Amino acid sequence: MNDNMSATTERFYIEDAGKVFAKGVTNVTVKGWVHNKRSSGKIKFMVVRDGTGFMQGVLVKGECDDQSFEDFEKLTQETSLVVEGTLRQNPRNPLSFELGVKSIKIHQIADNYPISPKEHGIEFLMENRHLWVRSTKQHATLRIRAEIIKSIREFYDDRGFVLFDAPILTPSSCEGTSTLFKTPYFDTQAFLTQSGQLYGEVGAMAFGKVYVFGPTFRAEKSKTRKHLTEFWMVEPEVAWNDLDDNMKLGEEFVEYVVQSVVSRRAAELKTLERDLTKLAKVKAPFPRVSYDEALKILEKRGVGVPWGEDFGAPQETALGEEFEGMPVWMHRMPAQIKAFYFKHDAANPKLALGCDLIAPDGYGEIIGGGQREESYETLQKRVAEHGLNMTDYQWYLDMRKYGSVPHSGFGLGVERTVAWICGLDHVRETIPFPRMIHTLRP
Numbered sequence: 001m002n003d004n005m006s007a008t009t010e011r012f013y014i015e016d017a018g019k020v021f022a023k024g025v026t027n028v029t030v031k032g033w034v035h036n037k038r039s040s041g042k043i044k045f046m047v048v049r050d051g052t053g054f055m056q057g058v059l060v061k062g063e064c065d066d067q068s069f070e071d072f073e074k075l076t077q078e079t080s081l082v083v084e085g086t087l088r089q090n091p092r093n094p095l096s097f098e099l100g101v102k103s104i105k106i107h108q109i110a111d112n113y114p115i116s117p118k119e120h121g122i123e124f125l126m127e128n129r130h131l132w133v134r135s136t137k138q139h140a141t142l143r144i145r146a147e148i149i150k151s152i153r154e155f156y157d158d159r160g161f162v163l164f165d166a167p168i169l170t171p172s173s174c175e176g177t178s179t180l181f182k183t184p185y186f187d188t189q190a191f192l193t194q195s196g197q198l199y200g201e202v203g204a205m206a207f208g209k210v211y212v213f214g215p216t217f218r219a220e221k222s223k224t225r226k227h228l229t230e231f232w233m234v235e236p237e238v239a240w241n242d243l244d245d246n247m248k249l250g251e252e253f254v255e256y257v258v259q260s261v262v263s264r265r266a267a268e269l270k271t272l273e274r275d276l277t278k279l280a281k282v283k284a285p286f287p288r289v290s291y292d293e294a295l296k297i298l299e300k301r302g303v304g305v306p307w308g309e310d311f312g313a314p315q316e317t318a319l320g321e322e323f324e325g326m327p328v329w330m331h332r333m334p335a336q337i338k339a340f341y342f343k344h345d346a347a348n349p350k351l352a353l354g355c356d357l358i359a360p361d362g363y364g365e366i367i368g369g370g371q372r373e374e375s376y377e378t379l380q381k382r383v384a385e386h387g388l389n390m391t392d393y394q395w396y397l398d399m400r401k402y403g404s405v406p407h408s409g410f411g412l413g414v415e416r417t418v419a420w421i422c423g424l425d426h427v428r429e430t431i432p433f434p435r436m437i438h439t440l441r442p
């Protein structure tokens with residue numbers, strides 16, 4: 001009987017329900033999993049998910065075949081099945097659809113699915129991450145992550161940036177030696193990349209404007225809600241851009257990503273109970289403060305630090321509060337706390353021409369970048385001052401030897417951006433399989 005019916009029904013994905021219905025197709029097949037079910041006498045309800053969405057199925061005795069009506073009792077959470085029925089508008093909410101079920105065909109009964117709708121501890125959920133990603137909020141978060149990555153690529157591709165892939169196995173550090181993962185490499189040693197920037201600079205000299213996009217690694221011993229040991233970073237790099245150009249690119253970019261998600265993933269943001277009005281206000285230009293100006297704001301707010309120190313979470317949160325929901329640029333930081341490659345400010349050589357973008361509501365730094373030192377002699381001196389091995393960086397120094405130009409770029413951390421846009425309190429939920437100091441499984 002099922003096979004006969006299949007010939008006249010159309011397989012569809014739940015997210016396409018509106019389009020399919022508008023075409024006048026009503027005999028449909030959904031292939032998916034049981035999310036939950038309930039019965040009230042002669043009528044039974046189930047919610048099916050197929051990966052693209054959730055849909056209620058209604059079973060009424062007489063309208064549904066008898067065997068299916070009986071099989072309903074065997075359904076457990078995450079049982080896989082094929083459902084055939086009539087697609088119709090939900091009488092209680094005409095904007096959504098439901099399925100008048102004619103038959104169900106069980107593919108596999110899921111026995112004791114470990115994640116029930118009741119509350120579970122985070123440790124348990126993290127151990128079951130391979131199953132947890134099916135849950136509503138995790139599903140919405142990862143869908144938004146995919147949309148963010150899509151909009152990142154769109155932004156740069158549409159503006160003529162060339163994708164320039166950097167290696168993951170590298171011979172030297174980019175962001176200091178204290179967070180390097182080492183790995184044996186035949187008869188020598190390699191490091192997992194901390195940032196593709198140095199290679200991005202090579203790309204900028206060859207193509208004018210490029211972006212590097214890939215996973216990066218930091219042996220972060222800190223257990224915070226903002227740190228992963230493996231995270232994704234997108235790193236544009238542009239020849240002839242100075243610090244101001246760099247901030248302008250960064251704010252147009254962040255606005256594009258946020259507004260793309262607001263317009264395309266409103267349903268998922270709603271699932272996460274994210275305040276859309278706050279995100280809708282994120283429009284360039286963003287406020288800019290120098291490190292020195294930021295210090296004054298922090299002192300006023302009671303979280304000042306001595307000049308020359310890096311900001312921690314309390315400082316970043318306070319800066320965010322000052323600018324009410326807007327990301328804020330902090331620029332011109334003390335050179336002593338920045339990496340070797342920064343150009344120093346001609347007006348005050350103690351300052352590096354860096355720019356960090358601090359997200360509102362305590363989400364912290366989502367962009368780090370700046371203008372690069374372009375002088376061969378100065379950069380050579382910096383490599384030495386930072387105790388780095390000159391031969392490892394000779395290729396990088398070559399960029400300053402053969403037609404050096406001013407250039408700038410930055411890196412945006414995908415996971416912190418996802419956490420901010422989704423309103424999550426920890427980056428561990430922003431990537432399918434987070435890697436942290438004590439998390440390597442599954």
Ligand code: 4AD
Pocket residue numbers: 174175194195196197218220226227228229231233235236365366367368369370409410411412413414415416427
């Ligand atoms: O500020 P960072 O260290 O900058 C760089 O790596 C530059 N080389 C980028 C460039 O100019 N091309 O890192 C950039 C961003 C941070 O602002 C943050 O969003 C993210 O990468 N990030 C991390 N995200 C998660 N976990 C960590 N451990 C992170 N470290 C940095």
Ligand code: MG
Pocket residue numbers: 356365367368
């Ligand atoms: Mg940084």
